[in-house]
Amino acid sequence: MSARTHLPVGQEAIAIKGWIGAHRFLLLRRASQLFFLALFLVGPWFGIWIVEGTLAGSRTLDILPLTDPFVLVQSMVAGHWPALTALIGAAIVVVAYAVLGGRTYCSWVCPINPVTDAAHWLHVKLGLPKGWQPKRNTRLWIALAAILASALTGTIAWELINPITILHRGLIFGLGFSLALIGLIFLFDLLLSRQGWCGHVCPVGAIYGLIGTKSVVRISAANRTACDDCMDCYAVCPENQVISPALKGKDGTSPLILSPDCTNCGRCIDVCAQDVFHFTHRFDNRIGALADLSSAATIGAASPDNGSTHHAEIN
């Protein structure tokens, strides 16, 4: 049994910023996921061909090629040298996510994210135990295994089971049995391993993490002196091990969340009533209140009157 001695996660932020304000990036993220899905769907559904193909490989407005770099790497080790179009497409994707943060793909584009988020929501609602938690670098080993398997079998190994492309293909070309696989992912995250799929297993996210190791767009805990240890950011963060170095760093250490595991989802910004976090770039090491840092920040650093509220989760 877990004794809940604190306000529900984000409650304080909602009270201060309003529901919309406390779900800003979540709403933006859902809009972004829908937008990218819609780009692919308006073709087959309404005959408006903006993007053709799937997330594995696509062509936008008959010009811009995009290719999943992990799929292409598997193809190459499997013995196929891809045509220039695919290589250019992968290069564009790599460059884009090297700037944006590789795992931005995971939280802003990937169609599996709403599935695992839904599983997590229900998981929390039901108060289930966190279950099996393999090491986070398991996904890197799985990525390596997929590449090795591709080389040994001469096939693009991960694509046999990759739920991302299977779901995306299913949505675009017609869902069938593929829905069952997505159901399995949901159940895996719900019953077996809390936030297990994206956080511990998925090699696609692992590769995007590697791509974004030196990415420019980062979240900074610039206003960390205002932190009241409410732990809400840890509670919502799907990769909460990335927070401490930035938030709890000693004076003189960078407030930037530099871990490539961070998905740039922005939920920590949403739920923080103290406005500790904000989006910035990796060269911005400034520490201080948000309002001092950025004139573009219109919401400012609201100083809550209940800023001394201290609540922590006791499991």
Next chain:
Amino acid sequence: MCLCRIGTGVSGARCSRLARHSHQATGRTGEEDFLSACIRCGLCVRDCPYDTLKLAELGEDGPATGTPYFTARDIPCEMCDDIPCVAACPTGALDPSLTNIDDADMGVAVLVDQENCLNFLGLRCDVCYRVCPVIDEAITLETSHNTRSGHHAIFAPTVHADRCTGCGKCEQSCVLPEAAIKVLPTHLARAESADHYRRGWEEKEANDGPLVDGIIDLPDRLPGPGTDNLATPGGFEPTYKLPGATQ
């Protein structure tokens, strides 16, 4: 010969074993090459103007998940001159060196059931022959005596594998409830001659004489049709004559 290979499907419920193989989207030089090259993006499917191509779903019996295939009995390949599927492929899984669709090799048509083929039963159905885009080259009608009736001909649809592209129009148009002619993947449809077999008549032509010296051509003693004994009615000129041989 250039290889195109998107792969074809046999839609017969009664031949599930064949279907498992023949649904397979096969690669440039076989299934495995294709599986290393196809990223399952579906751009070939989108650019096919005839809705021929499908992407295999998870759990589908046959082709690897997400790879393209077509079921000839439903919608065959229309053999577009500009080959849009190949042009659309971003990885080269569909061979970009294929520029003439008549060189495509998506499989081979096989007359799988002579016992039900109407032409073999003595009728002049000929539909598979008529719809073939490479008529008289990929499929010819070979006449032979109809021994059942004694005074008719059988016009046997005969596939010439080196010219057949595997488009499947013959399979689609077969008038029988289940097609008597089907497109199969080449590795199922064709035998492979062992290296040590050589065709004597071709070797003689190439060598301008027998490969072994000292062979003499003795006259065939048996009289009658089917021999080269010209002294007897029904005899015929041999297609190849030994140099210097007189009769």
